[in-house]
Each structure stands twice: as C-alpha cells, then as structure tokens.
Amino acid sequence: MAMLEITPLRYFLSAYETGSISRAAQVNAVSQPSVSAAIQRLERELGGSLFLRSRRGLVTTPLGEQLYREAAPSVTHLADLSTRLRPHPRQRLRIYCHPDVLLSPFSVPLQALVRRRQELLPEFCDQAEVCDIACVAESCAPSGYAFLPLWEEGYGVALPAGHRLAQAGVLRPEDIAAEPRIHRPYCPKADVLHEVEAGRGMPPPHGAAAVNDQQVLDLVAAGLGIALVPLRHAGCHPGVAVRPLTEVPEVRRTVGLAYRKTVLAREIAAELAAEAKE
Structure with missing residues (x-):
C-alpha cells in the first residue's frame, strides 16, 4: 500500500x-x-x-x-513544523464570541493565558464554524464541537440606570408594556417575553435592533429602549440596571466554552475555564 x-x-x-x-x-x-x-x-x-x-x-x-x-x-x-522552525514561533488561536455573550467575563482569563503561553497568537473570527474556541451558550455551540460549561443563568430586564423602574425589586410584564424594546434577533431566547405579552393582548414591542449584547447595553444606557438580557449582564455597563422579571415562564441557559476536538483547543478551553472559575 x-x-x-x-x-x-x-x-x-x-x-x-x-x-x-x-x-x-x-x-x-x-x-x-x-x-x-x-x-x-x-x-x-x-x-x-x-x-x-x-x-x-x-x-x-x-x-x-x-x-x-x-x-x-x-x-x-x-x-506546525514551519512555525516551530521560525526564530519566534507563534500559533494562531481563533476565538469566536456569540453575539448574546459578553466578552468581559473572559477578558482576565484570556489575558492570563496570553501571558502564560506567549507562543499563542489569539485572533477573533466572525464565524463559529472555523474557530478553535467559542464563548457561547450551550444551545449555540457549533456542531461537532465539545462543550465545557461554566455557569448557568436566567434572564431579566435591562433598563437605563436612571429609569423610574431601575430600583424595583422585580418587574412584571405589565410594568414594561409601554416601553420600547431593543431587539436581540440573534438570541434563541429573545422571543419568550414577546410571546408572553402577545398572549396577554399587549401591543407588540417597538424599538431599535442590535447586532450583539454589548450594543444592546449601549442602546439601553442611551435611553433608546429596554431589553430582555441574561441576569449576569448586571454590572457590566455603568449606565444599565438589570432587574428580574416575574409572572413569565422561567428561561435559563448554560454558558461556557465550545472547542474543536484538537489537543490544543481542549487544553486552552480547560485553562480558560479554570481561570474563569477562580
């Protein structure tokens, strides 16, 4: 042969x-x-x-x-032979962050990783299917990738920090029925609140649309609307408050790291997960 x-x-x-x-x-x-x-x-x-x-x-x-x-x-x-033979070998690490996941919880682990592994050359890509590591909710992990869970979270309402409801303990759908919405069409859970409101005969939401959750928080802080976001987004933007929502079906998700089935990606995911949990 x-x-x-x-x-x-x-x-x-x-x-x-x-x-x-x-x-x-x-x-x-x-x-x-x-x-x-x-x-x-x-x-x-x-x-x-x-x-x-x-x-x-x-x-x-x-x-x-x-x-x-x-x-x-x-x-x-x-x-990797040609890379190793260069005077200062670098290895690309392609990272993807799903639009409904904020990068801030991963920033410190990434910084520690780069300091520890100076041979790595991290770069962000806009397609999950070609990345080595993806910061995603489990339901959005690319097909064929392994998934390492980090935390579970529910959803709440993001409001401008100066909004009249920002100090409320919990909110009901009726409290926010007249508020314009910031749409999050990329999020699998985005339609839950809309379905509840429609079932109660409330008018459909109206407002701006965003392309990722960082933009959502910026638009909310600017007073252009409210949004249904993960509760862990609280504290990620100084101009935004996130409050729990009651009288709606509970919606939760698991966030973590999806990684290609390679030795490098598996090792990096484990290192990032250990840093993120500390």
Missing part, C-alpha cells in the same frame, strides 16, 4: 474535528469537493468507510476513529 499523503489526511482530520465536510473546507480554505475527494481517496486506499453521513453531520466509523488516533499526532506535528 502506498504511503498516505499529508494533505488528504489533514482534510480528514478537519472533517473529524468539525463534524462537517463544508466546515473542513472552510478551515482549509479549499472547496468542498476537494475535501470529499480527498476523503474518498483515503477510503479507497484503506479499504473502508471513514464516515457515515447523517442529518446531524458526519458520524465517524471505527476505521475513522483508528485513523484519527494514528494520524493526528504526526499530521499536527508536521503541519
């Missing part, structure tokens, strides 16, 4: 780690047919299937699991 080439193996590792042919193509900056052809070539050379296709993505066969265990250390070692 001929020696297996490193490029098809690299495409195979990416497909295994991301759980998707299309995402493997994105990670390697090649076309999807190129990845599919490379995996098919490996399957012919090895005499068996490496993946089974399902609606949820790729399912690795026993042969695929064995190939990953055997090939991953060598391919990773060779792929």
